[in-house]
Amino acid sequence: MFKRRNNNSNAGDSESNDTDSITVYFEDRPIACRPTDSVAAAVLLVDPGYTRRTPVNNAPRAPYCMMGVCFECLMEIDGVENQQACMILVRDGMQIRRQDLMADLSDANAAKQDDGAKND
């Protein structure tokens, strides 16, 4: 899906940032990335399909703006949910997971029905 750009500005330049590779894990799958990558950028290297589901209708989502505005990149990072992956740099050994949280709307729906019954 996405391909890393070559940062070498001069053709024939043998210096490369790829030598600073670290490994993070997305759904237990290893990803080789650079320490300067955001979590979202690292995950997009492996074509994740989706990285979270919406809590209301379970629709799949993936990072979109990559600058902290849209909140489509929420993921579980090292066991902590609701992390904005485009704003967090990778760290060697980081464990990243999709966020599949469905909101429990049963209480909200029950309260709505109670309000409706009182108004009848």
Ligand code: FES
């Ligand atoms: S991708 Fe938009 S806030 Fe992270």
